[in-house]
Amino acid sequence: MGRTGKPPASFSAAVAQQFGPVAQEWGMDGPIEDHRVLPSVEWTLDRLSYGWSQDPSDGSVSVTVSLVVAEGVLWGSLGDLVVENRLAVPQQVRRSGFLVRQVESHVEWIRRLHPTLTGAQAQEFMESGGARLTSPDSSGE
Numbered sequence: 001m002g003r004t005g006k007p008p009a010s011f012s013a014a015v016a017q018q019f020g021p022v023a024q025e026w027g028m029d030g031p032i033e034d035h036r037v038l039p040s041v042e043w044t045l046d047r048l049s050y051g052w053s054q055d056p057s058d059g060s061v062s063v064t065v066s067l068v069v070a071e072g073v074l075w076g077s078l079g080d081l082v083v084e085n086r087l088a089v090p091q092q093v094r095r096s097g098f099l100v101r102q103v104e105s106h107v108e109w110i111r112r113l114h115p116t117l118t119g120a121q122a123q124e125f126m127e128s129g130g131a132r133l134t135s136p137d138s139s140g141e
Contacts, residue, residue: 011039011052011054011099012031012033012039012041014099014100014103015041015052015103016031016041018103018104019043019052019103019106019107022107022110022111023050026045026114027045028044028050029043029045030042030043030044031043032044038054038055038056039053039054039056040052040053040054045118046118047067047068047069048066048067048068048117048118049065049066050063050064050065050078051064051065052103052106054099059099061099061102061103061106062077062079063078063079063106063110064076065077065081065113065117065126065131067122067126067131069133071133072135072136073133074123074126074127074131074132075131075132075134076129076131076132078109078113080130081113081125081126081129082109082113082129084128084130085128085129087112113125
C-alpha cells in the first residue's frame with residue numbers, strides 16, 4: 001500500500017491513513033485511540049485485535065496482536081510472531097525509521113498474517129510465535 005496525499009500529522013493519523021482502509025475492508029471495529037501511556041490505536045474483529053503503539057522516546061512503532069482463546073488472551077508483538085515463526089528476520093519488520101515506512105511495513109505483515117490469525121490455526125500460530133497468555137484468573141489476587 002503506497003502513500004497518498006500529504007504526510008500524516010501524527011502517529012494516529014499515519015496508522016489510520018495506512019491501516020484504516022484495510023481494517024475497514026475486513027470489517028474491523030475501530031479505531032479506538034488511547035494516549036494515557038503511549039500513543040496507541042486499536043482495531044478489533046471478533047476475538048482478534050491489533051493494537052498499534054508508538055514509543056515517543058525513539059519513535060518506534062509496534063503492533064500487539066491479541067487473540068481471545070478458551071484459556072484467556074494470547075498476546076504478542078507482531079515482529080516477534082513473524083520472527084519466531086521463521087517468516088522473516090527482525091530487520092524485515094521495521095521498528096524504527098520514518099513513521100510512514102514503519103507503518104507500511106507493519107500493514108504489509110498484518111495483511112500477510114491476517115488469514116492465519118482469523119483461521120483455525122490462529123492459536124497454534126500465536127503460541128509458536130511466543131505469544132503470552134493472560135488468563136482471567138491471573139489478575140494477581
